[in-house]
Amino acid sequence: MASASTDDPHPLRRSSSYEYLPPYMSELRVVLLGNSWSERSSVGNLILAKAVFSTEKEPNRCLTVRGPLKEKEIVLINTPDLLHPNISEHKLTEHVENCVRLCDPGPHVFLLVLQPEDFTEEHKLRLCRVLEKFSERSYDHSLVLISTPRKKSPALMEKYIGQPVLKDMIMKCRYRYLRQKNLERPELLTGLGRTAKENSGEHVSCEIFQDPTSTSAGDNQRTKHKEAKTTTLTDAVKAAGLQAYTKFSEQLSQLSLSEKTPVPHSE
Structure with a gap:
C-alpha cells in the first residue's frame, strides 16, 4: 500500500521516475x-x-x-x-x-x-x-x-x-x-x-x-429456490427411475428363465 498503517499518516509523495499509468492501462x-x-x-x-x-x-x-x-x-x-x-x-x-x-x-x-x-x-x-x-x-x-x-x-x-x-x-x-x-x-x-x-x-x-436486466436479490433467491426444487425433483425422478429399472430387470430375468425351462408336453 501507499503508506504503512500508523496513527500518524503521512501523505503520498511524488516519485520523479514513476509513470502515471502502468503499461497495461490505456x-x-x-x-x-x-x-x-x-x-x-x-x-x-x-x-x-x-x-x-x-x-x-x-x-x-x-x-x-x-x-x-x-x-x-x-x-x-x-x-x-x-x-x-x-x-x-x-x-x-x-x-x-x-x-x-x-x-x-x-x-x-x-x-x-x-x-x-x-x-x-x-x-x-x-x-x-x-x-x-x-x-x-x-x-x-x-x-x-x-x-x-x-x-x-x-x-x-x-x-x-x-x-x-x-x-x-x-x-x-x-x-x-x-x-x-x-x-x-x-x-x-x-x-x-x-x-x-x-x-x-x-x-x-x-x-x-x-445491467438493467439483472434480477433483484429477491428474484435471485426465488431462482435459487426454484433450482433447488428442480434438482430435488430430478433426483427423485432418477431414484424412481432406478427403482423401476431394477424391478423391470428382475421381471425380465424371470421371463428369460421361464423361456429357457422346457415345458412338458401333455400326452
Whole structure:
C-alpha cells in the first residue's frame, strides 16, 4: 500500500521516475466526490490542465470530461452534491447509476476532495454511504485530497488531520492522502496512477447498476429456490427411475428363465 498503517499518516509523495499509468492501462477513470462543488471543480481543472468545470454553478447531474494523460487518456466524472443531507435514497441511486454509465465499465479511482473544517462525522457517514453504493471495495480505490483550510495558519492543517473523523476516513482509504496546498499537477497525477496500480489496474465492479436486466436479490433467491426444487425433483425422478429399472430387470430375468425351462408336453 501507499503508506504503512500508523496513527500518524503521512501523505503520498511524488516519485520523479514513476509513470502515471502502468503499461497495461490505456485510460484512467476518476470519480470526483466531496463536500464542495467549487473545490471538486478546481481539482478537476488542475488534473486536466485547463478550466473545463465551472466553479460557480453546480449542475444537478454528473459531468464527464476526457483529457490526455501523456500518450494515454484520463476520464473525469464530476458529481453533484451527493453528500447533501436531504438527498433521497432514490435520487442518490439515480446519480450513482448515471456515474457508473459515464465511466463504463467502472471507475479506477475515487478522488475524495474534502474540506477539513467542514468534514464532520455526519459528512463522513454520508460519504461512506455514497462509496458503498458503488461497491464495498470502493475504499481500496479511494484517494483523499485535503483542501487547504480557509483560515491561514501553519499548524491548522496538522490539527485537522489529527482529528478522529478525518483520520478515520484516511484510514478507511488505506492511508492514501494528499494535501492540496502547494500541490502540483504531476504529484496529483502520480497519486491517482499509484492508486490504480495498487489495485492492479482493475476498476471498481458495479454490475448491479450496469445491467438493467439483472434480477433483484429477491428474484435471485426465488431462482435459487426454484433450482433447488428442480434438482430435488430430478433426483427423485432418477431414484424412481432406478427403482423401476431394477424391478423391470428382475421381471425380465424371470421371463428369460421361464423361456429357457422346457415345458412338458401333455400326452
